[in-house]
Amino acid sequence: MPQFFETISLDRIDLSDDAYRVTTQSDPAELARSIGAVGVLSPPIVKQRRGRWSVVCGFLRMAACRLLGRNPITCRILSDDSDFLTCAKIAIADNSSQRRLNPVELSRAYRLLSQALSVEELPSAAAELGLPDGQELIEKLWDLCTAPEQIQRGIVDERIALPVALELIRMPEAETTAFAELLASVPLSLNRQREALALIREIARREDLDFTAVVHAPELTGIAQDPETALPQKGRALLSALKRRRFPSRSRFEAEFEQKRRQLPLGEGMSLLPPPNFEGSRYVLQLSFQSVAQLSEQLDRGRKVAQSNMFQEILSAE
Numbered sequence: 001m002p003q004f005f006e007t008i009s010l011d012r013i014d015l016s017d018d019a020y021r022v023t024t025q026s027d028p029a030e031l032a033r034s035i036g037a038v039g040v041l042s043p044p045i046v047k048q049r050r051g052r053w054s055v056v057c058g059f060l061r062m063a064a065c066r067l068l069g070r071n072p073i074t075c076r077i078l079s080d081d082s083d084f085l086t087c088a089k090i091a092i093a094d095n096s097s098q099r100r101l102n103p104v105e106l107s108r109a110y111r112l113l114s115q116a117l118s119v120e121e122l123p124s125a126a127a128e129l130g131l132p133d134g135q136e137l138i139e140k141l142w143d144l145c146t147a148p149e150q151i152q153r154g155i156v157d158e159r160i161a162l163p164v165a166l167e168l169i170r171m172p173e174a175e176t177t178a179f180a181e182l183l184a185s186v187p188l189s190l191n192r193q194r195e196a197l198a199l200i201r202e203i204a205r206r207e208d209l210d211f212t213a214v215v216h217a218p219e220l221t222g223i224a225q226d227p228e229t230a231l232p233q234k235g236r237a238l239l240s241a242l243k244r245r246r247f248p249s250r251s252r253f254e255a256e257f258e259q260k261r262r263q264l265p266l267g268e269g270m271s272l273l274p275p276p277n278f279e280g281s282r283y284v285l286q287l288s289f290q291s292v293a294q295l296s297e298q299l300d301r302g303r304k305v306a307q308s309n310m311f312q313e314i315l316s317a318e
Contacts, residue, residue: 005043009072010062014052020091021059022101022108024156028064035064040073045090047078056087057094085116092129103162104152106131107144143169150180159183161190164197171211178215185224186234199242206246219245253278263310267301269294272314283315 044058055062056078065073078087092109095101101109113125127133144152147169154160160168160183168176179197188196204211214220223229223237243250257274266272273284285302289295305311 004077005074006077007072007074008046008053010066012053013046013062013075014049014054015059015062017049017052017054019049019054020056020087020112022057022091022095022105022112023060024102024104024108024152025060026063028060028067031060032064032067035061035070036068040065042094043074043076045076045078045094047082047087048080057091083116085113088112088116089125089129092131096130101131103141103155103165104144106137107141110138110142111145140166148173148177148180150177150184154180154183159187161193163190164193167197175211175215178212182215182220182224182238186238187231188235188238192235192239196239196242199239199246203242203246217245250278257314260310260314264308264314265301265304267298270298270301270305272305281315 040061042058042061044061045056046053046058047056048054053075058075062073065071078090092112095105096109109129109131110122110126113122117125122138123133123135126138132138144155144165147165151160151165151168155162155165160180168179171179179200182196183193200211200214203209203214207214219241220238223234223241226234229237254274257278261272264272269288271286273286275282285305287295287298287302289298
């Protein structure tokens with residue numbers, strides 16, 4: 001694979017040709033600072049394609065040079081007889097040798113290889129390039145690089161958990177985009193993302209609404225766009241709002257129970273827990289103590305709680 005170096009003006013390079021793009025990085029600012037200090041340590045690699053220079057690897061380096069006003073730039077030139085698979089492997093190796101590829105980049109890498117290899121050949125080619133080579137993982141990540149931009153960006157920014165993203169890409173694009181935009185404003189953990197997704201689906205079915213109509217409800221939009229609320233509080237508020245709408249009776253019971261519980265003579269170290277999901281009639285009175293004397297005191301207080309009218313009202317509530 002003969003190669004040589006040539007200084008090329010950026011306007012002769014087709015930066016819109018993404019045939020070999022693997023990276024999801026788009027902001028060249030940090031790299032530009034490095035190049036400004038020490039120069040381009042590894043020149044981009046290009047190849048003649050359709051009468052212009054096409055980038056095999058080095059998209060971000062070129063963007064950084066353009067940001068710095070460095071033009072022309074020195075590039076490594078691949079010979080005209082370099083086939084697609086060779087170029088694809090160079091593009092993937094250039095990226096994977098610098099960092100661990102994120103799920104979207106892995107998806108792009110597998111797709112790139114698949115243009116020259118059969119499905120059966122993919123795992124061994126991936127292994128040669130240091131990529132995860134499990135067939136199950138390859139199939140799982142296959143469609144990520146064709147998912148809507150909000151999903152891809154959410155994965156890269158770690159706003160959308162991979163298991164949730166894999167579920168979203170099987171949904172209609174409008175629903176996928178709406179939920180991704182919600183998570184961009186209200187970050188949630190993996191389990192809470194799953195919970196929110198399930199609640200929205202259940203509300204849509206229960207009220208015979210479109211999924212997007214639930215996501216764009218004024219209450220949820222207000223939570224997401226509230227500039228005064230901290231992100232963790234937004235997450236709790238979002239889930240609370242969804243639960244209230246999905247389980248209106250339970251939410252009412254919960255609010256009434258909490259109001260009554262505050263009126264009980266519960267002291268420090270004592271708490272009253274309702275039945276799980278407010279289903280059933282079994283309550284739990286928890287006591288914490290450090291000595292026999294404290295236990296005796298807690299038991300005395302427990303008797304007062306049991307004798308209170310409010311406690312009887314709680315137990316008799318339906």
